[in-house]
């Protein structure tokens with residue numbers, strides 16, 4: 629019988645405050661526009677925009693910002709029954725963005741004592757996870773307890789129930805104490821995940837070593853559960869590898885780039901949509917690249933997530949970056 633959800637994501641839902649005045653440093657930016665953010669929330673929203681049935685496990689502040697995030701996610705069709713309100717006064721995470729130029733963008737995160745990292749294991753429901761085909765785990769959820777144990781509980785339940793586990797490495801240094809610790813927890817989850825998605829730099833963090841080739845990285849991970857591994861390299865595109873030995877190159881598409889953040893989350897939503905619909909790995913990489921090109925041409929990450937029709941339209945005229 630078909631499950632109620634194609635995908636449930638676990639991790640942070642937060643706020644993006646995106647510079648409205650571009651091409652200047654943050655010090656000179658006066659106006660910021662508010663959007664829902666947080667990598668797993670962006671992936672959930674992107675997936676819902678693509679018509680996937682989506683749920684979310686997380687924690688938001690018990691205030692106007694938490695209300696806004698919950699309401700926005702409901703508005704785009706993400707189930708928020710397991711997006712709980714913090715009862716200990718923790719606040720929402722904030723991400724300020726700086727757009728100095730389309731090539732020179734950065735984010736500044738305020739993530740001290742943020743509500744998402746206080747998600748408790750007791751707030752992860754096996755009944756909820758039994759209703760999904762896929763669980764998307766964001767690496768940042770492993771950064772601190774009790775969120776770390778909540779994520780590991782979700783992983784254990786998913787494995788027991790045969791739910792496909794996707795690990796989005798989503799490395800944000802702000803919330804980690806040191807990279808050795810990150811590597812330990814990343815390896816625990818990566819070795820049990822069915823699909824891993826991350827940038828080359830994030831795999832270096834996972835390995836706690838800089839210098840491995842993609843082939844060395846995937847050969848090591850394929851000794852464990854993973855069946856499909858995606859390694860992204862920004863404007864140079866992406867690579868996908870299967871345990872059966874196939875390798876694919878995802879070409880990036882030309883875009884009227886406004887800013888580069890949001891690329892990874894939209895890529896994940898597009899890629900996972902195509903994988904869930906058995907469209908093949910080449911198509912999945914095309915969907916990921918196209919979704920990313922669309923999102924980086926707009927101010928927001930979450931609000932710019934494309935529909936399937938937008939991706940298909942884009943691909944009709946898309947030009948590959950060589």
Ligand SMILES: Nc1ncnc2c1ncn2[C@@H]1O[C@H](COP(=O)(O)OP(=O)(O)O)[C@@H](O)[C@H]1O
Pocket residue numbers: 827860861862863864865866879880881882883885888889890891892893895916917918920921924949
């Ligand atoms: N400047 C760019 N122009 C076109 N596509 C891009 C650009 N930057 C990223 N992308 C697309 O987005 C994907 C993910 O970007 P990447 O920067 O690797 O991830 P993240 O945003 O997670 O750091 C890339 O594989 C590529 O398809």
Ligand SMILES: O=C(O)C[C@@H](O)[C@H](O)C(=O)COP(=O)(O)O
Pocket residue numbers: 642643644664665666667668670723735888889890891892893894929930
């Ligand atoms: O993940 C965050 O908390 C910040 C995001 O909401 C923000 O939109 C962003 O930086 C997304 O960038 P990406 O991970 O490169 O897609």
